[in-house]
Amino acid sequence: MGANDTQQPKELPMVLLHRLPSFNLPPNPSFRDHLRSHFHILDPHESPEPYDSFLSRHAHSIRAILPVGPTQISSELLERLPALELIVATSAGLEHIDLPACRSRGIVVTNASSAFAEDVADCAVGLLIDVLRRISAADRFVRGRIWPVEKEYPLGFKLGGKRVGIVGMGSIGSEVAKRLSAFGCTIAYTSRNKKESVPFLFYTNVRDLAANSGVLILCCPLTEETYHIVNKDVMAALGKEGVIINVGRGSLVDEKELVQCLVQGEIGGAGLDVYENEPNVPKELFGLDNVVLSPHRAVMTPESFEALFQLIVGNLKAFFSNKPLVSVVSNE
Amino acid sequence: MESIGVLMACPMNSYLEQQLEKRFKLYRFWTVPDKSSFLASHKDSIQAVVGNAGAGADAELIEALPKLEIVASFSVGLDKIDLAKCKEKGIRVTNTPDVLTEDVADLAIGLMLAVLRKLCESDRYVRSGKWKRGDYVLTTKFTGKKVGIIGLGRIGMAIAKRAEAFSCPISYYSRTEKPEIKYKYYPSVVELAAHCDILVVACPLTKETHHIINREVIDAMGPKGVLINIGRGPHVDEPELVSALVERRLGGAGLDVFENEPYVPEELFGLDNVVLLPHVGSGTVETRQAMADLVIGNLEAHFQKKPLLTPVV
Numbered sequence: 001m002g003a004n005d006t007q008q009p010k011e012l013p014m015v016l017l018h019r020l021p022s023f024n025l026p027p028n029p030s031f032r033d034h035l036r037s038h039f040h041i042l043d044p045h046e047s048p049e050p051y052d053s054f055l056s057r058h059a060h061s062i063r064a065i066l067p068v069g070p071t072q073i074s075s076e077l078l079e080r081l082p083a084l085e086l087i088v089a090t091s092a093g094l095e096h097i098d099l100p101a102c103r104s105r106g107i108v109v110t111n112a113s114s115a116f117a118e119d120v121a122d123c124a125v126g127l128l129i130d131v132l133r134r135i136s137a138a139d140r141f142v143r144g145r146i147w148p149v150e151k152e153y154p155l156g157f158k159l160g161g162k163r164v165g166i167v168g169m170g171s172i173g174s175e176v177a178k179r180l181s182a183f184g185c186t187i188a189y190t191s192r193n194k195k196e197s198v199p200f201l202f203y204t205n206v207r208d209l210a211a212n213s214g215v216l217i218l219c220c221p222l223t224e225e226t227y228h229i230v231n232k233d234v235m236a237a238l239g240k241e242g243v244i245i246n247v248g249r250g251s252l253v254d255e256k257e258l259v260q261c262l263v264q265g266e267i268g269g270a271g272l273d274v275y276e277n278e279p280n281v282p283k284e285l286f287g288l289d290n291v292v293l294s295p296h297r298a299v300m301t302p303e304s305f306e307a308l309f310q311l312i313v314g315n316l317k318a319f320f321s322n323k324p325l326v327s328v329v330s331n332e
Numbered sequence: 333m334e335s336i337g338v339l340m341a342c343p344m345n346s347y348l349e350q351q352l353e354k355r356f357k358l359y360r361f362w363t364v365p366d367k368s369s370f371l372a373s374h375k376d377s378i379q380a381v382v383g384n385a386g387a388g389a390d391a392e393l394i395e396a397l398p399k400l401e402i403v404a405s406f407s408v409g410l411d412k413i414d415l416a417k418c419k420e421k422g423i424r425v426t427n428t429p430d431v432l433t434e435d436v437a438d439l440a441i442g443l444m445l446a447v448l449r450k451l452c453e454s455d456r457y458v459r460s461g462k463w464k465r466g467d468y469v470l471t472t473k474f475t476g477k478k479v480g481i482i483g484l485g486r487i488g489m490a491i492a493k494r495a496e497a498f499s500c501p502i503s504y505y506s507r508t509e510k511p512e513i514k515y516k517y518y519p520s521v522v523e524l525a526a527h528c529d530i531l532v533v534a535c536p537l538t539k540e541t542h543h544i545i546n547r548e549v550i551d552a553m554g555p556k557g558v559l560i561n562i563g564r565g566p567h568v569d570e571p572e573l574v575s576a577l578v579e580r581r582l583g584g585a586g587l588d589v590f591e592n593e594p595y596v597p598e599e600l601f602g603l604d605n606v607v608l609l610p611h612v613g614s615g616t617v618e619t620r621q622a623m624a625d626l627v628i629g630n631l632e633a634h635f636q637k638k639p640l641l642t643p644v645v
Contacts, residue, residue, distance in 0.1 A: 022465075118475040122498065126445030126474075130452075133616070135442050135607065139452040142608040143601045147594040152343070153610045158618040160434040182497035183438060279463040286459045293458040294451065295467070301449075303473035 012040040013320040014061050015088075016081070019068035021045050025090070031309040039316060041066075055080055064088065064319060066312065067097070075101035086325075088315050090308060092116045092172065092299065093249055094329065095222040109329045110315045113171045115307035116299040121175030123298035124217050124247045127271025128180075130292045131243050132157045137289035157241075157268075160184035165213030167206055167229065168220025168248065169195055176217055188213060191220070206230065211237040215245065222249035232257045241268040247298045250276040259284050262291060273298045333635050337377035339397070341387035344406050348624035352382065355632070361387075371396040380404065380631055385564070385611065386593070388412030394421065402634045404627045407614075408432060408487075410644060411537040411564060418645050425645035426630040429486060431622040432614035437490035439613050440562045443586030444479075444495075444530055446607045447558055448472045453604045475499050480528030482521060482544065483535025484510060487562070491532055503528055506535070521545075525552035530560060537564035545569060550576045556583040562613050565591040574599050577606060588613050 015035075025031065035041060042062070044054045064086040067073055073087060075098045084107055087097060092113040102109055130136050133156040141153055164180050166173045166189040177187045177200060188201040190209045195202075203209040206229050210216055216238055220226055230244065230253040238244070244267065246253055255276040261267045262285065269290035275281050278296055285291050299305075311327060318325050338356040340349065352358045359378065364370040371393075378397050381389045384406040391414045394400060402424040403413055410427055418425050446452055449471045457463060479495045481488045481504045492502045492515060503516040505524040510517070518524040521544055525531050531553060535541055545559065545568040553559065559582065561568055570591045576582040577600065584605035590596050593611055600606050614623065629641045 118499075119473055122445060122474045123449060126442065126449055126451050129438060129442035130446060130455075133439055133442055133612065135439075135446050135609065136452040136455045138609045138612055139446075139607050140456075142596055142610055145601075147596065147610045151594060153612055153615065155615050155617045155620060156612065158435055158616040159438045179494075179497045182494045183441075184434060279465045281458055281463065283461075292451065292455050294454045295458050295463045297449075297454060297469065297471065300468065300470050301473040302470050303476075305470070 012038065013064070013316075014058065015039045015041055015316060016058070016062045016065045017041050017043040017068065018065050018073065018077075019043075019045065019071050023069035023071060025068055028305065028309065031305075031313075034309070034313060038313065039320075059083065064316060066090065066316075070096045073097045078102070078105060078107070086110070086315075086319050088312055089329075090312065092120065093221055095249065099329075108325065110311075110325055110327045111329050112308050112311055112327065114327050115311045116304050117171040117175045119301050119304040120172045120219070120247050120298040121179055123273060123294065124172075124176050124219070124245050124271075125179050127245050127247070127273065127292050127294065128215060128217070128243065129159060131245070131269040131271045131290060132159050132162075134289060136292050162186070162214045163188065163212060164215045164217060165189065165203070165209040166200075167191075167209065167216060167218045167252075169198055169200075170219065170221075172247070173217075173219040174198070176219060185215075207234050207237050210234045210242070213238065214241060215243045217245045218248040218252050220248055220252065222251055227251055228254045230254065230258070232261075235261050235267050238267055240266060243267070243269045243271070245271045247273045250274040250278065255282065262288060333632070336379050336635055337374065337399075338380040338382060338631070339374075339378045341381060341383040341389070344382075344384045344386075345620050345624050347621060348382070348406060348627060351624060351628050352631075355628070356380070368396075375399065380634075382406060382627060382631075383412055385409055385412065389418070390414050391417045394418065394423065402426070402631065404630050406623055406627050409536060409564060411566075415645055423645070424634060424640060424643060426627070426640055426642050427644050428614075428623040428626045429642055431626060432619050433486045433490050435616050435619045436487050436562055436613040437494055439588060439609075440487075440491045440532055440534070440560055440586075441494045441498075443560050443562070443588065443607055443609070444477075444532075444558070445474055447560075447584045447586045447605065448474045448477070448530075450604065452607050476501075477529040478503065478527065480504065480518075480524045480531045481515075482506075482524065482531065482533050483563070484513065484515070485534070485536075488532075488534040491534060500530075521549050522552045525549045525557065526554075529556065530558045532560040533563040533567045535563060535567075537566055542566050543569045545573065547572045547576075550582055553582055555581055558582075558584040558586070560586045562588045565589045565593060570597065577603055 044051045047054050066088050078101050087109045089111045162185050164185045169189045169191045190203045259282045271292040273294040315325050336356045339359045342362050379399050379401045381403045389403045394417050405427045408427050408429045475498045479500045484504045484506045505518050505521050574597045586607045588609040633640050
């Protein structure tokens with residue numbers, strides 16, 4: 001991806017790489033080589049030409065775009081790419097893409113949640129067990145040489161039998177449900193629509209779900225409707241022993257309110273992989289033992305990146321040979 | 333029953349202490365300044381001993397208490413009780429199986445996730461204030477990893493059931509093969525170790541299983557192997573484990589137990605591929621209460637000449 005345009009044969013289909021200068025695809029040589037051998041990757045940041053003229057010069061040939069990280073795809077950008085037909089997203093979340101604009105232009109969007117779902121679900125379960133059983137806190141206790149002094153470590157709480165409420169029953173939510181069922185948890189969920197194929201109890205809104213759960217796990221996309229969906233009311237409904245696990249997006253939760261509830265003991269604990277203003281994390285959380293903090297790494301395994309690369313290459317190849325795409329985002 | 337003397341070996345649970353005090357004459361062994369003179373003066377009043385994973389009833393204690401009728405352990409493990417001596421003298425022994433199975437299995441999986449996904453390490457990283465956006469530190473996927481279980485009893489089976497939900501292929505070693513079980517059996521721990529990614533110790537501690545994790549097994553696990561110990565510290569040759577981890581000949585470890593609790597080898601404190609817990613396998617409010625009720629239930633049943641709830645001997 002570091003090559004000049006002229007070093008790649010022009011017969012290969014063109015794909016625009018869309019990224020902020022500080023972001024790039026993970027340094028994986030075999031992925032980059034594979035990508036370059038099948039596609040002509042246009043990277044404006046690797047060109048000496050100013051961004052605007054680079055884009056205008058190639059606009060008519062760009063049918064596919066590959067956004068890296070949370071780089072915005074706004075309606076303005078879409079307007080500058082009149083030939084665009086496909087966006088191959090590289091993240092599970094799509095809130096950085098103007099989906100309504102894509103829909104009205106007939107631009108197809110594929111996402112990557114199937115590549116990440118298992119790893120995100122593993123992280124959610126790991127965070128939940130960690131919060132309830134105080135694993136990170138107990139590890140600190142041992143490393144701090146406190147065990148010989150204090151002898152007894154405070155008791156945690158049993159996971160089995162807990163009522164788990166999953167917000168969003170897409171690919172990630174279903175993987176979480178599958179795992180926690182094996183621990184003897186009762187699963188319930190909320191989602192935009194009830195899913196007939198899912199055997200779990202459905203609630204029409206998050207507040208009712210919270211009122212009937214001991215644990216809330218956030219696995220849904222961030223949209224206008226889900227912004228701050230976990231607010232003061234929901235946290236009150238969840239109750240003093242409730243635990244919130246967030247592997248979705250920071251802004252699904254009213255973070256200020258969450259911090260206050262945690263500090264004041266209004267909810268039981270939280271396991272967080274995402275925050276409203278990453279990489280900033282409210283410092284009040286650093287002193288709490290019933291909170292586990294992860295730096296947005298739920299997807300960060302070599303295996304999920306391998307699956308992501310296959311998905312990206314698979315979708316691009318299918319598109320350019322007029323075959324059916326994998327992981328198309330539906331409007332449902 | 334208030335006149336029946338019960339000797340509690342060490343502090344284990346205040347609810348249990350309270351309940352014992354209500355029903356019996358409770359002696360707290362750890363508060364006694366001179367243990368041997370205490371035993372000499374009280375030998376005719378003590379009819380029961382309550383022990384746990386840390387302290388139980390060895391041959392010496394049993395010999396010192398001629399009126400001892402029952403040893404009730406606040407644990408499922410029995411390695412601190414001289415079972416042969418109890419059998420010989422007709423002393424009953426009870427433990428706390430089943431009620432703690434799920435918590436221990438949950439913790440085993442929790443340790444696997446914490447080690448592979450570096451949850452504790454990541455938490456430390458965030459709390460240190462060092463997190464910068466866009467830093468790609470990769471951990472290791474847990475789903476689909478091969479899990480090898482030593483000991484397929486209640487706890488081993490519960491671990492298998494949970495790991496299966498993560499699509500982990502399960503294999504095991506136990507004293508005898510269990511033909512009714514669908515998991516792959518290996519006739520030795522070394523072979524099991526060579527064919528799995530994560531090895532879990534879930535068997536009882538006996539003479540035969542002492543140091544069941546030794547240099548040979550660690551070598552078979554290899555530099556990507558991860559050891560999870562929710563059994564007993566002496567299951568593992570601890571110095572061998574420590575040097576393997578420090579020298580990166582072993583990929584990682586999640587340890588809830590150690591050879592000399594509460595002391596943990598200091599060399600482990602500097603490693604980012606280990607998770608260290610202070611023996612909390614059954615450490616939940618709900619389970620410790622259930623265990624305490626079982627201890628009380630067994631003692632009451634014995635002294636009321638009713639059938640024991642969870643007898644071992």
